Amino acid sequence: xxxxxxxxxxxxxxxxxxxxxxxxxxxxxxxxxxxxxxxxxxxxxxxxxxxxxxxxxxxxxxxxxxxxxxxxxxxxxxxxxxxxxxxxxxxx
Numbered sequence: 001x002x003x004x005x006x007x008x009x010x011x012x013x014x015x016x017x018x019x020x021x022x023x024x025x026x027x028x029x030x031x032x033x034x035x036x037x038x039x040x041x042x043x044x045x046x047x048x049x050x051x052x053x054x055x056x057x058x059x060x061x062x063x064x065x066x067x068x069x070x071x072x073x074x075x076x077x078x079x080x081x082x083x084x085x086x087x088x089x090x091x092x
Contacts, residue, residue, distance in 0.1 A: 008025040012034065019034035028044035047055075 005026050008023055010023045013020050013022055021032045023030045030039040031041040032039045
């Protein structure tokens, strides 16, 4: 037997090193960047079941005018520095 979803359920997930909050409620679910207020992705159960989910995501993306958040690039090691140091002037 499954439990009925009466109120919103929130959980944190990490995708490619970036933290997100997933909120699931009786209408659908939202994926929001950690510390952000606006959802990056929002899907309604009705859209998902009818096959309109891809169209709904594209529409939401076009309305916000913002591209989806990019993944964090892997950092490259810093180039090796020369060990030569400039001598300091003697203090008087």
